[in-house]
Amino acid sequence: MPSLSEQSGSLLSARAVLTGYQPLKEEIVRRQKTLPKRLLQIATFALASPDEVAFGTVSSIAKHVGVPPSAIIRFAQHFGFDGFVEMQRLFRDRMRERSSEYEERLQSLNHGVDPDDEAGKTLEGFFAAGRRSMENAFQSVDHEKFSSAASILADGKTIYLLARRRSFPIVSYMAYSFAKLGLRCELASSPMGTDGDLLRFAGPDDAALAVSFSPYASETVAQARVLRERGVPLVSLTDSPFSPIAAISNVWFEVVEADYGGFRPLSASMVLALALCVAVAERKQWN
Amino acid sequence: MPSLSEQSGSLLSARAVLTGYQPLKEEIVRRQKTLPKRLLQIATFALASPDEVAFGTVSSIAKHVGVPPSAIIRFAQHFGFDGFVEMQRLFRDRMRERSSEYEERLQSLNHGVDPDDEAGKTLEGFFAAGRRSMENAFQSVDHEKFSSAASILADGKTIYLLARRRSFPIVSYMAYSFAKLGLRCELASSPMGTDGDLLRFAGPDDAALAVSFSPYASETVAQARVLRERGVPLVSLTDSPFSPIAAISNVWFEVVEADYGGFRPLSASMVLALALCVAVAERKQWN
DNA sequence: TTGGTAGTAGAACAATAATTTCATCGACGT
DNA sequence: ACGTCGATGAAATTATTGTTCTACTACCAA
Known part of the structure; x- marks a missing residue:
C-alpha cells in the first residue's frame, strides 16, 4: 500500500x-x-x-x-x-x-495481537473460547433443572461420580469439593478395576452424577446403565441431547463448550459442577 | 391435503x-x-x-x-x-x-433472582464468579511470560506435572491434553507414594509445571524444590506473588480466581492450562 | 442560462444459492 | 438370490442476490 x-x-x-x-x-x-x-x-x-x-x-x-x-x-x-x-x-x-x-x-x-506472536494468538483464542463457553452455559442452564438436580443429589446418601478421560478433571474437582463440604461421595473412575464392585453397593437411596462429552466413553455409559437398573437416580452433564447418557438420566444438563482449534476448555462445566456441589450442600443442610 | x-x-x-x-x-x-x-x-x-x-x-x-x-x-x-x-x-x-x-x-x-430460589442464587453467583475470573485472568496474563513458559516446557524432553488437592484437576486435564497431543509428560501426583522415585529421573533437559493455590500443599512445594535442585526448569501457576513456588520458578503466572462464598471455580486456570498445552505443542512442532 | 458535480434510481448483469431430478447404492424381507 | 424401497450424491435447474452501469435529477457557481 x-x-x-x-x-x-x-x-x-x-x-x-x-x-x-x-x-x-x-x-x-x-x-x-x-x-x-x-x-x-x-x-x-x-x-x-x-x-x-x-x-x-x-x-x-x-x-x-x-x-x-x-x-x-x-x-x-x-x-x-x-x-x-x-x-x-x-x-x-x-x-x-x-x-x-x-x-x-x-x-x-482488545489487545491488538502481534501477528507473529503465535503463542499470543493461542492464548487470546483460548480465552475467547472460555468466555464464550461461559456465556453460553450461563444462558442455557435452566434454573429449574438445576434446582431439581441439586435435590436429587442431596437426597442421595452417597453420591457416585462417573467420568473418564476428558471429563475426569471435573469429577475429581467435585470429589474434592464434596469432601470439603462434608458430603459422602465415591469416585467410580479409579485406575484400579474395582469400579464394578464399588457400584454394587449403590441403591435407590443413593444418587449418581455422570459427566461425559463426545466421544462418549463407553465405560461411563455402561456404568450409568448399571446404576439406573439398580434404581439409582442419575444426574448428568453432557454436550448434546443425543448423548447416550442423556437418554437415561433423570435430569441432564447440556453444556456446549466453545472450542479453539478443536480443543475445548472445561471452564463452563467446571463452574456448573462447583455450583452443583455447593447447591447440594445447601439443600442438604435443610433436611 | x-x-x-x-x-x-x-x-x-x-x-x-x-x-x-x-x-x-x-x-x-x-x-x-x-x-x-x-x-x-x-x-x-x-x-x-x-x-x-x-x-x-x-x-x-x-x-x-x-x-x-x-x-x-x-x-x-x-x-x-x-x-x-x-x-x-x-x-x-x-x-x-x-x-x-x-x-x-x-x-x-443486578436486581436479584427470585428470593426463595436458593439454588438459583448459587448458580448465578458461581457463573458471575466464573466470568470475573476469566476477565481477570485474561487481562493479567502477560503475553511474554506465556510465550517463554511455552518455550521452556517445549524444550523439556519430559514434562513433569506437579499438583495436589484443589489443583489436581488442572494437571489431570493437562496430562490428558498432552497425551492427546503426543507429548510426553508425567503426573507426579499419583496416589502411590512413588513420586519421589519418579522425579529422580528428571534432569536439566526436562521441564516441570507446578500448580498450587493457597493454602499451598507442602508436597507440591517440596517436589518443586527437589526438581529445581536437580536443575529442572520450572513453570508455575499460582495465586499470589508470595506463593512459595513462585519464588523458585523460572516463570510463573498469577491467576486470581474470583470466589463465591469462599469457593473458587477453576475456570480461568483451566483455560490458561489448556492454552499452555497447545502452545507447547505448536512450539514443539517448530523444533 | 450553462456547465459541472454529486447523488440517486432502476434496469441489466454476473454470481451464488436453493431446490429438484435422477441414477445408483444398499439394506431388508421374500 | 431377487426385487423392493428408502436413502444417497452428483448434476441440472431454478431462484434469488449482490453488484455494476447508465441515465436522470437537484444543486451550486460562474
Missing part, C-alpha cells in the same frame, strides 16, 4: 480496514455530519437495528429503509468495504459474540 | 407446523432413533452449533457437516418444512430472541 492511500484513509474511505462492529460504529458516528441524506438514513437504520443488517439481504434492508438497493451497496463501499457482504460480516460477528453491549466493551479493549 | 396425510402427520413429516426453535429441537430429539445416518449427522450439527445454521448457506453447512447440499434440504423437508430457508428462519429467530433475553437476564442479576 502506498502512503498516499493511508493518508487519505481517514478522510475518504480508501479501503479502510475496519476490524469489528464497534470500530465501524464509531466511524459512522464520526462521519455522521458529512454523510449525504440517503447514506445517513441507512446509517441510522444500521445502528438502530443491527440485527436486521446481520440477517437481511440487500433488498430486504433497502425496503426497510426505503431506499433503492444500490444505495446499500454504496453505503458499504463508502466505508471502505469491498461490498455489502464484507460489511455484513461485521454485523454477523457481533451477533455471534452475543451479549452485545457487554462484549463490545471488551472488544474495544 | 387429504385427511390421510394429516393423520400421518405425527408419524411422518407431513407439513408439521413447528413454530419455534425449541419445539424443533424437541422434535429432533424425539425422532433421533428413526433418523437415517446422514440426517442424524446433520441433526447433531444443527443442535451443536445452531449459530452456524442461522448464518450459513446450504452449501457452507453441508461442507461443515461433510454431506452433499441436497442432504440439508432433505433434512429440512423431513421435518415438515417447505425448504431450507423456512427452517433457517427458526434458527434466526432464536438468535434474535437470545440476544434480548440475554440482556434481561443480566439485568435480573
Whole structure:
C-alpha cells in the first residue's frame, strides 16, 4: 500500500480496514455530519437495528429503509468495504459474540495481537473460547433443572461420580469439593478395576452424577446403565441431547463448550459442577 | 391435503407446523432413533452449533457437516418444512430472541433472582464468579511470560506435572491434553507414594509445571524444590506473588480466581492450562 | 442560462444459492 | 438370490442476490 492511500484513509474511505462492529460504529458516528441524506438514513437504520443488517439481504434492508438497493451497496463501499457482504460480516460477528453491549466493551479493549506472536494468538483464542463457553452455559442452564438436580443429589446418601478421560478433571474437582463440604461421595473412575464392585453397593437411596462429552466413553455409559437398573437416580452433564447418557438420566444438563482449534476448555462445566456441589450442600443442610 | 396425510402427520413429516426453535429441537430429539445416518449427522450439527445454521448457506453447512447440499434440504423437508430457508428462519429467530433475553437476564442479576430460589442464587453467583475470573485472568496474563513458559516446557524432553488437592484437576486435564497431543509428560501426583522415585529421573533437559493455590500443599512445594535442585526448569501457576513456588520458578503466572462464598471455580486456570498445552505443542512442532 | 458535480434510481448483469431430478447404492424381507 | 424401497450424491435447474452501469435529477457557481 502506498502512503498516499493511508493518508487519505481517514478522510475518504480508501479501503479502510475496519476490524469489528464497534470500530465501524464509531466511524459512522464520526462521519455522521458529512454523510449525504440517503447514506445517513441507512446509517441510522444500521445502528438502530443491527440485527436486521446481520440477517437481511440487500433488498430486504433497502425496503426497510426505503431506499433503492444500490444505495446499500454504496453505503458499504463508502466505508471502505469491498461490498455489502464484507460489511455484513461485521454485523454477523457481533451477533455471534452475543451479549452485545457487554462484549463490545471488551472488544474495544482488545489487545491488538502481534501477528507473529503465535503463542499470543493461542492464548487470546483460548480465552475467547472460555468466555464464550461461559456465556453460553450461563444462558442455557435452566434454573429449574438445576434446582431439581441439586435435590436429587442431596437426597442421595452417597453420591457416585462417573467420568473418564476428558471429563475426569471435573469429577475429581467435585470429589474434592464434596469432601470439603462434608458430603459422602465415591469416585467410580479409579485406575484400579474395582469400579464394578464399588457400584454394587449403590441403591435407590443413593444418587449418581455422570459427566461425559463426545466421544462418549463407553465405560461411563455402561456404568450409568448399571446404576439406573439398580434404581439409582442419575444426574448428568453432557454436550448434546443425543448423548447416550442423556437418554437415561433423570435430569441432564447440556453444556456446549466453545472450542479453539478443536480443543475445548472445561471452564463452563467446571463452574456448573462447583455450583452443583455447593447447591447440594445447601439443600442438604435443610433436611 | 387429504385427511390421510394429516393423520400421518405425527408419524411422518407431513407439513408439521413447528413454530419455534425449541419445539424443533424437541422434535429432533424425539425422532433421533428413526433418523437415517446422514440426517442424524446433520441433526447433531444443527443442535451443536445452531449459530452456524442461522448464518450459513446450504452449501457452507453441508461442507461443515461433510454431506452433499441436497442432504440439508432433505433434512429440512423431513421435518415438515417447505425448504431450507423456512427452517433457517427458526434458527434466526432464536438468535434474535437470545440476544434480548440475554440482556434481561443480566439485568435480573443486578436486581436479584427470585428470593426463595436458593439454588438459583448459587448458580448465578458461581457463573458471575466464573466470568470475573476469566476477565481477570485474561487481562493479567502477560503475553511474554506465556510465550517463554511455552518455550521452556517445549524444550523439556519430559514434562513433569506437579499438583495436589484443589489443583489436581488442572494437571489431570493437562496430562490428558498432552497425551492427546503426543507429548510426553508425567503426573507426579499419583496416589502411590512413588513420586519421589519418579522425579529422580528428571534432569536439566526436562521441564516441570507446578500448580498450587493457597493454602499451598507442602508436597507440591517440596517436589518443586527437589526438581529445581536437580536443575529442572520450572513453570508455575499460582495465586499470589508470595506463593512459595513462585519464588523458585523460572516463570510463573498469577491467576486470581474470583470466589463465591469462599469457593473458587477453576475456570480461568483451566483455560490458561489448556492454552499452555497447545502452545507447547505448536512450539514443539517448530523444533 | 450553462456547465459541472454529486447523488440517486432502476434496469441489466454476473454470481451464488436453493431446490429438484435422477441414477445408483444398499439394506431388508421374500 | 431377487426385487423392493428408502436413502444417497452428483448434476441440472431454478431462484434469488449482490453488484455494476447508465441515465436522470437537484444543486451550486460562474
